[in-house]
Amino acid sequence: MKHRLAFYQQLWLRHDLPAGLSVFLVALPLCLGIALASGAPLYAGLLSGIIGGVIVSLISSSALGVSGPAAGLSTVVAAAIVSLGDYQVFLLAVMIAGLFQLMLGLLKLGGLANYFPSSVIKGMLAAIGILLISKQIPLALGYNQPDFWTSGFLQLFSPDNFPGNISRFQQHLHPGAMLLSMVSLAVLILWQLPVAKQLKTLPAPLVVVVLGILAQQLFSSMAPNLALQPGQLVHIPLDVFASITFPDFSRLFSSIEIWKTGLLIGLLATLETLLCVEAVDKLDIHNRITPVNRELVAQGLGNLTCGLLGAIPITAVVVRGAANVDAGGRSRLSAFTHGVLLLLAVLLIPALLNTIPYASLAAILLLTGYNLTKPKLYMHQYSLGWKQFLPFAITIVVILATDLLLGVCIGLLLSVYFIVQNNLKAEYKITKTSHLGIDSYRIQLNSNVTFLNKVKLKQALEEIPEYSVLTVDGSTCNFIDYDILEIISEYARKAQDRHIELHLPGIERVNVTALH
Numbered sequence: 001m002k003h004r005l006a007f008y009q010q011l012w013l014r015h016d017l018p019a020g021l022s023v024f025l026v027a028l029p030l031c032l033g034i035a036l037a038s039g040a041p042l043y044a045g046l047l048s049g050i051i052g053g054v055i056v057s058l059i060s061s062s063a064l065g066v067s068g069p070a071a072g073l074s075t076v077v078a079a080a081i082v083s084l085g086d087y088q089v090f091l092l093a094v095m096i097a098g099l100f101q102l103m104l105g106l107l108k109l110g111g112l113a114n115y116f117p118s119s120v121i122k123g124m125l126a127a128i129g130i131l132l133i134s135k136q137i138p139l140a141l142g143y144n145q146p147d148f149w150t151s152g153f154l155q156l157f158s159p160d161n162f163p164g165n166i167s168r169f170q171q172h173l174h175p176g177a178m179l180l181s182m183v184s185l186a187v188l189i190l191w192q193l194p195v196a197k198q199l200k201t202l203p204a205p206l207v208v209v210v211l212g213i214l215a216q217q218l219f220s221s222m223a224p225n226l227a228l229q230p231g232q233l234v235h236i237p238l239d240v241f242a243s244i245t246f247p248d249f250s251r252l253f254s255s256i257e258i259w260k261t262g263l264l265i266g267l268l269a270t271l272e273t274l275l276c277v278e279a280v281d282k283l284d285i286h287n288r289i290t291p292v293n294r295e296l297v298a299q300g301l302g303n304l305t306c307g308l309l310g311a312i313p314i315t316a317v318v319v320r321g322a323a324n325v326d327a328g329g330r331s332r333l334s335a336f337t338h339g340v341l342l343l344l345a346v347l348l349i350p351a352l353l354n355t356i357p358y359a360s361l362a363a364i365l366l367l368t369g370y371n372l373t374k375p376k377l378y379m380h381q382y383s384l385g386w387k388q389f390l391p392f393a394i395t396i397v398v399i400l401a402t403d404l405l406l407g408v409c410i411g412l413l414l415s416v417y418f419i420v421q422n423n424l425k426a427e428y429k430i431t432k433t434s435h436l437g438i439d440s441y442r443i444q445l446n447s448n449v450t451f452l453n454k455v456k457l458k459q460a461l462e463e464i465p466e467y468s469v470l471t472v473d474g475s476t477c478n479f480i481d482y483d484i485l486e487i488i489s490e491y492a493r494k495a496q497d498r499h500i501e502l503h504l505p506g507i508e509r510v511n512v513t514a515l516h
Helices: 002-037 042-059 071-084 087-106 110-115 118-141 162-166 175-191 194-201 204-222 256-283 292-309 318-326 333-348 358-372 375-383 386-401 404-426 451-462 482-497
Strands: 067-069 314-316 428-435 438-445 469-473 501-503
Touching: 002 042, 002 067, 002 071, 002 204, 002 318, 002 333, 002 358, 042 067, 042 292, 042 314, 042 333, 067 071, 067 292, 071 087, 071 256, 087 256, 087 292, 110 292, 118 175, 118 256, 118 318, 118 358, 118 375, 118 386, 118 404, 175 194, 175 204, 175 358, 204 358, 256 292, 256 314, 256 318, 256 404, 292 314, 318 333, 318 358, 375 386, 386 404, 428 451, 438 451, 451 482, 482 501
Parallel strands: 438 469, 469 501
Antiparallel strands: 067 314, 428 438
């Protein structure tokens, strides 16, 4: 027991503590930004991060997954708060969402994630990387809290955002922010090189943040033209817990919309969690697999707690999980550490957190985004052929044009199309021979023949000429769908009229007239 405790202590100190610090530094601005995008109080995002880190990590068995407020739910949350008209009522919907996820986990319905093809998961990761980069570039350049930071990808190019700002580009650029961003990126890249092996005992994001705070102090005292404006620094309330809102349980059954909204949030949060768990598992160099049913139980209890304590809903989040992997996290202690650090930071050092430049945090997220959407990923997918590359590429394009869930669904449909197409080609084979002037045709059914083969098989049978011999061989089949048996049984009568000698080894005729 002593040896095991010492092992976990060493594991935490060497790997999970630095990784937890890194994830904490990534999660802090994301919690605030997603709360703003959701139209919720700022404290709600911070509380979600704390609950996702402390509570979910203790229940979940995911080694590298990190939970918190998710950008993919922000539009749904914003619409729900407006439609329900009261934040206290919205919190009831969050609790219903948590209960829904808890039931799914207990009923062991978490295997849904296994039906998502690898190309779609990789496309989702790459799209999130692009979104992450696009939303951090304005902050790295020094834009003073631009509105398009919290909008969708295409909204970046609307007249009110990037094109409108491009005409006043010089006014938005800030030399101090750009200098900090470039130095921060240089430090982050240097830390990944073999020559910096001795420096890796310190997490690079922590070094970047400390350098950012010191640089801002230096700019303020010695180079005022480089000093950042208040809007270019992190801002959180000095007393987060003073404004907590609790759900109004007296209105739980006052409207069916509360339950509809709760189930919708629960469904979307579940799908996003399962996709993210699958994606983060793919990033794990130790190839550990997360038990998805237990993950849904953990997420459900987490969202029940979020609704109870006034927070916005949470999911497993790829960005945080990827940051955890990049920082060398080894176990769920890193996610727990990040949650504890968020709690301690909010309680003890809100004033210090408010001196962190957004430019430093933007640099951290820029590199995390790049690691999710590296050029070699696109080259690798392209090398696998169009049936892998097209779902990958379409998933990225649709996510950027609309949202994560729709993009994944379209990519999944395209993958299913290719599967169906392959199935149509693979499940039977036609050969022709001639003997004494009589043509003989053989249709060999292979493996499993389903209703997906109906149209092609029907066409093949209709093309058999009169006065020939036809053998439809099902002797090697594991399964023949009833629809296929019905078509062949119907054809038996036509074959007689066309003077076709029909042989059906391994095929059971069915009573077609019973259907009429």
